[in-house]
Amino acid sequence: MNTKSVINYTLESCVRCMKCIKACPTSALSMKDNRIIVNTKECVNCGRCVRECHNKGLLAHGSTLADLDNYEYTVCLVPSALISHCKNLDEAGDLFHAIKLLGFDEVIDVTDIDAQLLEEANILASESNTTLIASFCPVVNHIISKKHEMLMDSIIQLDYSSEIAARMIKRKYADKNVGVFNLCECEAKIELAKYPSGNDNYDCDHALALADIFPLIRKNMHLGKEKVSFSKRGLQSCNPMRIVHKDNTLIADGFDKVSSVIDMSEYGLLNEFKLMYLYPCFNGCIGGHMLWGNSFSIQNNIDELGKEYKAPSNYEFEDLFSNKYDESTTDTRSFKERINEFNEINAILDKLPGYDCSACGMQTCRLMAEAIVNKEKDLKDCQILSVLEGGKS
Numbered sequence: 009m010n011t012k013s014v015i016n017y018t019l020e021s022c023v024r025c026m027k028c029i030k031a032c033p034t035s036a037l038s039m040k041d042n043r044i045i046v047n048t049k050e051c052v053n054c055g056r057c058v059r060e061c062h063n064k065g066l067l068a069h070g071s072t073l074a075d076l077d078n079y080e081y082t083v084c085l086v087p088s089a090l091i092s093h094c095k096n097l098d099e100a101g102d103l104f105h106a107i108k109l110l111g112f113d114e115v116i117d118v119t120d121i122d123a124q125l126l127e128e129a130n131i132l133a134s135e136s137n138t139t140l141i142a143s144f145c146p147v148v149n150h151i152i153s154k155k156h157e158m159l160m161d162s163i164i165q166l167d168y169s170s171e172i173a174a175r176m177i178k179r180k181y182a183d184k185n186v187g188v189f190n191l192c193e194c195e196a197k198i199e200l201a202k203y204p205s206g207n208d209n210y211d212c213d214h215a216l217a218l219a220d221i222f223p224l225i226r227k228n229m230h231l232g233k234e235k236v237s238f239s240k241r242g243l244q245s246c247n248p249m250r251i252v253h254k255d256n257t258l259i260a261d262g263f264d265k266v267s268s269v270i271d272m273s274e275y276g277l278l279n280e281f282k283l284m285y286l287y288p289c290f291n292g293c294i295g296g297h298m299l300w301g302n303s304f305s306i307q308n309n310i311d312e313l314g315k316e317y318k319a320p321s322n323y324e325f326e327d328l329f330s331n332k333y334d335e336s337t338t339d340t341r342s343f344k345e346r347i348n349e350f351n352e353i354n355a356i357l358d359k360l361p362g363y364d365c366s367a368c369g370m371q372t373c374r375l376m377a378e379a380i381v382n383k384e385k386d387l388k389d390c391q392i393l394s395v396l397e398g399g400k401s
Contacts, residue, residue, distance in 0.1 A: 021064045029369070044065070052154070054195070068198055081113050083112065091243065118173050143287075257282065
């Protein structure tokens with residue numbers, strides 16, 4: 009479950025306000041030589057830095073439609089979160105046709121896969137003696153793997169719906185050079201493809217940021233309709249207010265609330281729950297940063313959109329489970345070497361003011377101490393110490 013950052017820094021737009029550094033939950037951002045540095049090993053693509061930067065100094069872009077030319081046959085995956093923004097089936101059919109006109113041979117939804125994943129999560133939770141975490145968001149899975157390793161065994165290792173769909177499509181068109189493009193409602197989903205993240209472990213070939221292609225989709229609206237039907241249960245999976253759950257299930261949305269739930273879970277304070285659904289975006293995936301519209305108003309759309317759904321015949325739901333959750337460590341140091349580094353960091357930390365002001369370009373004084381030990385920074389880079397020493401002289 010290794011992550012590759014899709015966040016890009018735009019030097020021309022940056023005003024060095026440091027807000028992005030403060031917003032990062034994994035301390036993946038720092039400033040060096042007046043430039044924001046993204047630590048790709050620590051970034052979880054949560055997009056909090058992008059939201060915090062009002063000058064668009066940090067952006068996340070997916071693949072482009074020019075990549076369609078690289079394939080004999082192309083398929084576009086439309087997420088449940090985008091479909092939910094349509095008021096009825098006619099509007100959804102219009103949307104699907106507009107997307108197809110971008111140059112795709114086929115446009116499909118993944119609501120039936122989302123529904124099956126929900127069902128599987130409930131079955132696994134009912135058979136488990138411990139609390140399980142069902143998160144179909146890469147952000148939650150990455151944060152747990154990086155900061156809460158004790159909870160790794162609690163994650164239900166179901167794969168992402170886009171990945172399951174991609175595998176099925178490639179089996180169906182095994183005789184063709186088929187390219188699978190996934191529309192993404194947030195920065196985290198852009199990671200789930202070979203391009204632009206460059207992660208060959210994924211089955212999706214390309215991730216398209218909805219914010220990038222929305223003007224093109226809007227231009228193609230009202231030019232025709234596709235015949236569509238959607239799983240109501242699948243549409244509910246992207247909306248925490250509508251998801252069907254049992255009494256022993258906890259559902260949390262919003263980054264701060266989800267972070268609190270993860271913290272409490274690590275200390276065993278939520279063991280009365282059998283299953284937890286965690287959505288870092290406020291209002292769930294329907295509140296994705298790259299979507300448009302009002303996420304509060306779309307809850308009533310689900311009943312209308314799911315009224316004509318018929319389960320697909322001969323639909324195979326194999327490959328539900330992921331093999332991407334294995335974390336491999338590259339730290340081969342001995343325990344003694346780690347203790348020595350820990351003591352060095354603490355010694356430097358005692359010399360720093362402890363204000364966590366980020367004026368040095370690091371999020372906290374502890375991270376500054378680590379950078380000094382690793383020869384990436386120097387004590388003289390601390391702005392507070394420079395002022396204090398200047399005052400003494």
